[in-house]
Amino acid sequence: MDGKRLEYKGEEALKELEKSTVKVDEVQEDILKEILKRNGQTEYLKQFMKGSTDVSTFKRLVPVITYSSICPYIQRIANGEDSSLLSAHPITEMLRSSGTSAGEPKLMPSIAEDLDRRTFVYNLIMPIMNQYIPGLDKGKAMYLYFAKGERSTPSGLPIRPVLTSYYKSKHFKCRSHDPFNDFTSPDQTILCTDSRQSMYCQLLAGLLHRNHVLRLGAVFASAFLRAINFLERNWVHLCNDIRSGQLDPSITDPGCRSAMMELLTSPDPVLADKIEAICSSKSWKGILCQLWPRAKYIEAVVTGSMAQYIPTLEFYSAGKLPLLCTMYASSECYLGVNLKPLCDPADVAYTILPNLGYFEFIPLGNNGSLVEEEEEEEVTRSKMVDLAHVRLGGYYEIVVTTFAGLYRYRIGDVLQVIGYHNKAPQFRFVCRRNVVLSIDTDKTSEEDLHKSVTMAKKLLEPYEALLVEYTSCTDTSTIPGHYVLYWEIVSHRSTMNELTRLETHVLEECCMAVEESLDYVYRRCRTFDRSVGPLEIRVVEPGTFELLMDLCISQGGSINQYKTPRCIKCNSTLDLLNSRVCGSFFSPRDPIWIP
Ligand code: AMP
Numbered sequence: 001m002d003g004k005r006l007e008y009k010g011e012e013a014l015k016e017l018e019k020s021t022v023k024v025d026e027v028q029e030d031i032l033k034e035i036l037k038r039n040g041q042t043e044y045l046k047q048f049m050k051g052s053t054d055v056s057t058f059k060r061l062v063p064v065i066t067y068s069s070i071c072p073y074i075q076r077i078a079n080g081e082d083s084s085l086l087s088a089h090p091i092t093e094m095l096r097s098s099g100t101s102a103g104e105p106k107l108m109p110s111i112a113e114d115l116d117r118r119t120f121v122y123n124l125i126m127p128i129m130n131q132y133i134p135g136l137d138k139g140k141a142m143y144l145y146f147a148k149g150e151r152s153t154p155s156g157l158p159i160r161p162v163l164t165s166y167y168k169s170k171h172f173k174c175r176s177h178d179p180f181n182d183f184t185s186p187d188q189t190i191l192c193t194d195s196r197q198s199m200y201c202q203l204l205a206g207l208l209h210r211n212h213v214l215r216l217g218a219v220f221a222s223a224f225l226r227a228i229n230f231l232e233r234n235w236v237h238l239c240n241d242i243r244s245g246q247l248d249p250s251i252t253d254p255g256c257r258s259a260m261m262e263l264l265t266s267p268d269p270v271l272a273d274k275i276e277a278i279c280s281s282k283s284w285k286g287i288l289c290q291l292w293p294r295a296k297y298i299e300a301v302v303t304g305s306m307a308q309y310i311p312t313l314e315f316y317s318a319g320k321l322p323l324l325c326t327m328y329a330s331s332e333c334y335l336g337v338n339l340k341p342l343c344d345p346a347d348v349a350y351t352i353l354p355n356l357g358y359f360e361f362i363p364l365g366n367n368g369s370l371v372e373e374e375e376e377e378e379v380t381r382s383k384m385v386d387l388a389h390v391r392l393g394g395y396y397e398i399v400v401t402t403f404a405g406l407y408r409y410r411i412g413d414v415l416q417v418i419g420y421h422n423k424a425p426q427f428r429f430v431c432r433r434n435v436v437l438s439i440d441t442d443k444t445s446e447e448d449l450h451k452s453v454t455m456a457k458k459l460l461e462p463y464e465a466l467l468v469e470y471t472s473c474t475d476t477s478t479i480p481g482h483y484v485l486y487w488e489i490v491s492h493r494s495t496m497n498e499l500t501r502l503e504t505h506v507l508e509e510c511c512m513a514v515e516e517s518l519d520y521v522y523r524r525c526r527t528f529d530r531s532v533g534p535l536e537i538r539v540v541e542p543g544t545f546e547l548l549m550d551l552c553i554s555q556g557g558s559i560n561q562y563k564t565p566r567c568i569k570c571n572s573t574l575d576l577l578n579s580r581v582c583g584s585f586f587s588p589r590d591p592i593w594i595p
Pocket of ligand 1: 096097162325327328330331332411413429
């Protein structure tokens with residue numbers, strides 16, 4: 001896509017979307033040709049393509065990869081070697097994704113023009129929304145966005161999450177001239193990296209503007225719920241600030257202070273009383289509609305693992321505010337938008353935008369599994385399907401090739417084709433490949449979980465106790481949500497009841513040991529972001545896992561193929577497990593996390 005088209009806004013951006021979705025094949029082929037023309041001489045591509053920039057050579061010879069294959073190149077660039085290992089354009093920053101590899105966050109290369117590409121996607125959202133809900137330019141958006149701290153590579157490139165990069169860009173600052181992007185949060189409060197101060201100020205600003213707020217939101221549902229929880233704990237302070245016209249002294253960040261003092265111009269006891277009356281109510285059911293009476297919807301990702309938060313969001317809005325998922329994006333590449341944002345969350349379909357990168361798809365079985373248990377790195381190239389040729393109903397894993405230096409890279413997302421917009425397929429987000437537990441940006445695979453449990457169960461050995469079976473779930477009835485492990489333990493020394501009574505500290509240490517061996521992002525969410533609560537082990541009575549097997553088989557599972565499910569999502573199965581719990585233990589402290 002040429003630079004001009006990346007700048008399209010409003011109606012023009014919608015027209016560009018129409019145009020590119022009518023001729024998906026052509027647009028995709030042009031994108032790939034452009035990437036190969038530009039990056040064909042990079043060290044990475046040259047080793048496979050021997051200097052050719054031909055599309056068919058690319059498809060025949062360039063392997064489909066995961067992070068471990070590209071990581072050495074990224075590391076070399078991070079350590080000061082030239083960007084041309086991967087990209088003809090200079091790599092300007094490394095985006096820290098929430099995925100991890102060998103316990104460390106993955107770094108994704110990004111070039112300057114990527115910001116234009118991402119902004120093009122953001123610029124599409126309001127014209128799409130405007131088709132369904134007019135008048136959004138007549139009020140404000142209370143979107144709770146948070147920047148994170150950044151580091152730099154030894155060569156001086158910033159390492160930061162993609163959204164932090166966007167919030168710091170001039171593209172984001174420019175939005176303030178657009179009446180469709182009038183946010184309650186001053187930029188300084190979004191950019192403040194102390195998440196408590198940032199949250200406090202953003203909620204205060206949202207309350208001060210409560211009568212002008214037309215929409216509420218955050219990027220992910222988990223973050224929005226954390227904000228409500230923060231409000232539950234802090235509304236008295238917030239009301240005091242509004243009543244007195246003075247900002248709480250705990251807000252020390254100079255940017256936050258100066259921005260908020262501009263809003264807190266004079267005491268407003270009437271507003272403070274009103275908010276106090278609402279927040280003092282015994283039940284917070286429907287609180288959002290009372291605090292922000294003109295709000296028309298909540299915008300946040302509630303697809304994929306975020307779907308677990310839908311009931312809680314519906315509670316706080318008394319089911320009166322639609323939940324909108326507007327876009328699908330990743331650090332590797334922004335991917336698509338939802339053209340029917342008012343649809344039910346279960347029906348959300350993301351239209352992949354054919355001009356953002358080159359997209360291919362690995363066909364999967366009907367349950368989203370790889371067809372033949374193919375090894376990570378050995379997906380047969382000939383099986384790959386182009387964006388224009390995916391099959392309606394089919395399950396696929398998405399593979400991206402970007403201008404910034406990712407070639408046939410597996411993001412790890414499983415999607416299902418559920419419709420078309422013009423010729424562009426629309427996808428339901430099914431899941432992350434291999435992720436069983438996720439509360440916020442943490443993504444724990446069955447393998448990660450197994451490794452951590454294997455470490456932790458060693459702590460039982462001195463007590464002649466043995467972990468015989470385990471499974472897990474996420475519990476989002478608490479805010480923040482937390483991981484729950486169900487453990488069946490046999491003890492040769494004492495009965496289980498005695499063990500749980502006597503050895504509370506042992507099981508608490510087991511909780512800790514599991515957390516300590518989960519990956520970097522999990523530990524960051526627990527310790528720094530506070531978006532995941534302490535892990536819980538629920539010890540279940542002996543024989544519980546046999547009952548679990550009986551239940552699975554009675555529901556149609558095969559005895560021969562039965563494997564203990566390592567994560568349970570089904571309520572009746574959870575009811576069974578919960579009815580047999582004889583002790584519950586939580587991590588007594590935070591796991592170690594070093595920024
Ligand atoms: P990150 O690499 O940290 O930027 O996270 C990107 C990942 O978040 C994607 O690959 C998806 O797994 C997930 N994600 C992003 N947008 C959505 C969405 N709309 N629905 C479900 N999952 C999403």
